[in-house]
Amino acid sequence: MRSILSVARAQLATALRERITLFWFLAFPLFLLTLLALIFSNVGTEVDEMTFDVTLVNLDRPVAGTADFSAGIVEVFRRLGEPRGEGQDPLFALHVPEQGADVPAYVESELAALRVGNRAAVVLIPEGFSASVARAALAPEENATSKLVVHTSAGRTSSDLVVSILDQVFVSVDREILTKLGLFDSSRALVLEERGVGSQGGGFRYVDFLLPGIVIMGFFTAGLFSVPGTILFGREQRILRAYWVTPLNVPRYFAGFALGHLGLCVLQFACVVLLGRFAFGARVDLLRPLPLLYLILAVVTFLALGFLVAALARTANAGMAIANIANMPMMFLGGLFFPIGELPVALRAVMLANPVTYLADGLRASTGTGAGVLPTAATIAVPVAWIALCIVVAVFRLRWDVER
Amino acid sequence: MDQAAVRVTNLRKSYGEVHAVDGVTFVVPAAHVFTLLGPNGAGKTTTLEILEGIRDADEGEIEVLGQRVRRIDRTIKERMGVLLQEGNFEPYLRVKEVLRLFASFFHSPRSPSEVLREVSLEEKANAYVKTLSGGQRQRLALGVALINDPDLIFLDEPTTGLDPQARRNIWSLVTGLTDAGKTIILTTHYMEEAESLSHLVCIMDHGRLIAQGSPRELAAQLGRETLIEFVAQAGVAPSPEFLGPACKAVRRDGDLILVETGDLVATMARLLEWSAAAASPLAGMTVRQPNLEDVFLSMTGRRLRE
Numbered sequence: 213m214r215s216i217l218s219v220a221r222a223q224l225a226t227a228l229r230e231r232i233t234l235f236w237f238l239a240f241p242l243f244l245l246t247l248l249a250l251i252f253s254n255v256g257t258e259v260d261e262m263t264f265d266v267t268l269v270n271l272d273r274p275v276a277g278t279a280d281f282s283a284g285i286v287e288v289f290r291r292l293g294e295p296r297g298e299g300q301d302p303l304f305a306l307h308v309p310e311q312g313a314d315v316p317a318y319v320e321s322e323l324a325a326l327r328v329g330n331r332a333a334v335v336l337i338p339e340g341f342s343a344s345v346a347r348a349a350l351a352p353e354e355n356a357t358s359k360l361v362v363h364t365s366a367g368r369t370s371s372d373l374v375v376s377i378l379d380q381v382f383v384s385v386d387r388e389i390l391t392k393l394g395l396f397d398s399s400r401a402l403v404l405e406e407r408g409v410g411s412q413g414g415g416f417r418y419v420d421f422l423l424p425g426i427v428i429m430g431f432f433t434a435g436l437f438s439v440p441g442t443i444l445f446g447r448e449q450r451i452l453r454a455y456w457v458t459p460l461n462v463p464r465y466f467a468g469f470a471l472g473h474l475g476l477c478v479l480q481f482a483c484v485v486l487l488g489r490f491a492f493g494a495r496v497d498l499l500r501p502l503p504l505l506y507l508i509l510a511v512v513t514f515l516a517l518g519f520l521v522a523a524l525a526r527t528a529n530a531g532m533a534i535a536n537i538a539n540m541p542m543m544f545l546g547g548l549f550f551p552i553g554e555l556p557v558a559l560r561a562v563m564l565a566n567p568v569t570y571l572a573d574g575l576r577a578s579t580g581t582g583a584g585v586l587p588t589a590a591t592i593a594v595p596v597a598w599i600a601l602c603i604v605v606a607v608f609r610l611r612w613d614v615e616r
Numbered sequence: 617m618d619q620a621a622v623r624v625t626n627l628r629k630s631y632g633e634v635h636a637v638d639g640v641t642f643v644v645p646a647a648h649v650f651t652l653l654g655p656n657g658a659g660k661t662t663t664l665e666i667l668e669g670i671r672d673a674d675e676g677e678i679e680v681l682g683q684r685v686r687r688i689d690r691t692i693k694e695r696m697g698v699l700l701q702e703g704n705f706e707p708y709l710r711v712k713e714v715l716r717l718f719a720s721f722f723h724s725p726r727s728p729s730e731v732l733r734e735v736s737l738e739e740k741a742n743a744y745v746k747t748l749s750g751g752q753r754q755r756l757a758l759g760v761a762l763i764n765d766p767d768l769i770f771l772d773e774p775t776t777g778l779d780p781q782a783r784r785n786i787w788s789l790v791t792g793l794t795d796a797g798k799t800i801i802l803t804t805h806y807m808e809e810a811e812s813l814s815h816l817v818c819i820m821d822h823g824r825l826i827a828q829g830s831p832r833e834l835a836a837q838l839g840r841e842t843l844i845e846f847v848a849q850a851g852v853a854p855s856p857e858f859l860g861p862a863c864k865a866v867r868r869d870g871d872l873i874l875v876e877t878g879d880l881v882a883t884m885a886r887l888l889e890w891s892a893a894a895a896s897p898l899a900g901m902t903v904r905q906p907n908l909e910d911v912f913l914s915m916t917g918r919r920l921r922e
Contacts, residue, residue, distance in 0.1 A: 214720045218716065219717070225713065229708040293623060374633075449704040450700060451704045453670065453700055456669070457669060457670060458693055458721040459693045459722060461690070
């Protein structure tokens with residue numbers, strides 16, 4: 213046991229002192245997590261966490277003594293511009309012209325702001341709005357309509373979202389008006405009950421989807437590059453041979469090596485999870501039994517994969533070449549960073565043979581951060597089959613000493 | 617004969633059609649330095665690898681430290697120390713960590729700090745392996761070979777590539793080990809090293825053992841001849857007949873001419889006559905006694921380093 217722990221300690225110390233290993237083991241996963249979390253920070257953010265810059269200009273001046281429907285609209289916007297709760301931001305950061313302002317000039321400047329992306333929408337309540345609403349409500353046979361003008365920025369997601377929100381708001385406002393006029397019975401309205409699936413509640417958040425992917429990627433690159441690198445370099449440089457002339461045998465060395473590798477993966481996992489949680493507010497809980505099972509399965513699978521590469525390569529350079537060739541398709545066709553959509557048949561075959569796909573899917577399903585599109589049994593069976601395959605090849609092909 | 621530390625009988629190892637070791641038999645007495653000498657491909661490294669437990673023999677009997685074994689097992693390794701040819705350690709481990717790591721492989725290791733002192737690496741205890749010089753690395757390798765206080769030590773070309781000072785440092789450590797009663801099996805390319813350290817020398821060529829004995833005994837196989845060496849001019853060399861009956865042989869080794877003689881004065885007189893007649897000066901002439909290199913040359917017609 214003493215020798216196993218010593219080999220593990222040496223393995224850990226060596227990896228943490230070597231800059232290249234340290235970069236791939238720790239810096240790269242943290243860098244990638246930061247990069248993707250920053251770039252796609254809005255993806256999956258719930259609407260109730262977002263604030264849109266919206267301008268409202270009321271041009272309606274109803275005649276005294278008639279109904280002022282535009283005041284109701286203004287009130288709706290004013291409410292949407294209030295904080296949603298204590299410590300929470302409002303849905304709309306509302307911009308309105310000041311008293312006595314030059315309204316046409318103000319509208320022009322707000323449209324300019326919309327063009328450069330500083331506004332999500334500019335809403336105009338046209339002149340005569342209240343009169344047209346009253347006409348439309350009281351004399352529907354005239355097919356009169358009342359219109360609000362909403363200026364948006366084409367193709368901008370925030371504009372699309374504001375239009376969608378306003379659509380919903382005005383359907384409600386419309387119903388309210390009709391109800392007040394006795395033309396709509398809200399108790400008979402069709403009710404939609406929405407039920408989310410595949411998440412722990414709170415909706416889809418990209419960082420929660422990304423974090424398990426980054427953890428799996430870290431284990432994957434660690435196994436794929438570090439294992440053959442250490443074994444093949446050690447073999448070539450006769451570092452391993454120095455062990456074989458002592459009482460240390462291959463099984464003990466392997467046990468120490470695997471233990472050291474596990475230690476490195478735990479360290480890497482801790483860094484990634486802490487960064488995700490404290491820098492990007494990730495809420496995904498990976499420390500429950502089922503996610504832990506997938507994490508251990510991932511470490512073992514990629515450790516075995518590393519030994520497979522070491523078994524197939526004759527030199528350290530060849531080992532790195534094989535690892536590099538395997539790296540890209542396995543990593544990017546494993547659904548680590550983005551959900552895998554429809555793929556051409558050839559790529560789909562790679563995806564379905566890829567243990568990364570199953571581990572990432574299984575881990576996400578177990579944490580509620582992904583829909584879990586693959587059968588649960590497959591997410592365990594396929595990686596186990598890969599482990600078995602790698603062990604068989606490594607036992608028969610891997611040479612632990614320089615060949616004569 | 618003293619008690620044997622290693623006894624090898626009819627050892628054979630082949631790689632396909634190549635007989636790397638072809639029926640080698642020798643005995644290494646305890647507390648002796650036993651040197652395997654031979655050119656590259658002679659079979660000495662394979663012989664050593666079998667005794668170190670890295671490879672298995674195809675045939676033959678091996679008795680190590682009183683145990684007759686088919687292959688070198690864990691219990692024998694507990695009593696063995698090995699300095700490998702071109703051996704290496706993890707470049708990002710510190711010197712003391714390397715010793716601690718190897719100490720953990722044995723049941724009763726020595727203290728790493730004691731070994732560090734013995735190989736004079738105390739000042740480098742915290743240095744990474746990759747920062748060590750060639751001589752310091754070899755001293756570390758020797759320290760690793762000594763970490764279990766072994767009875768039998770293998771030193772496979774321990775001074776190759778080292779400067780003369782570093783080489784002498786290793787020699788003095790080896791001498792200290794034999795004084796402490798350790799048995800050492802050494803391979804080397806350096807004749808001076810073999811002659812100054814070895815009690816017994818075994819010369820191998822083409823997988824076979826062609827001579828064995830102490831350096832003095834082996835040199836004596838050439839008789840009482842003295843060697844005259846000089847560089848031939850324009851490829852001409854005197855014939856043994858011209859140099860007279862005292863001349864035993866005239867050999868050519870590249871540009872170098874070697875004259876073996878039983879009567880230095882008589883042969884030298886004839887050689888000077890030949891030089892004057894042939895108008896060929898005896899450039900770089902030296903007179904010396906035969907050494908192991910000459911033994912090997914006389915037996916195989918080749919030099920050890922060819």
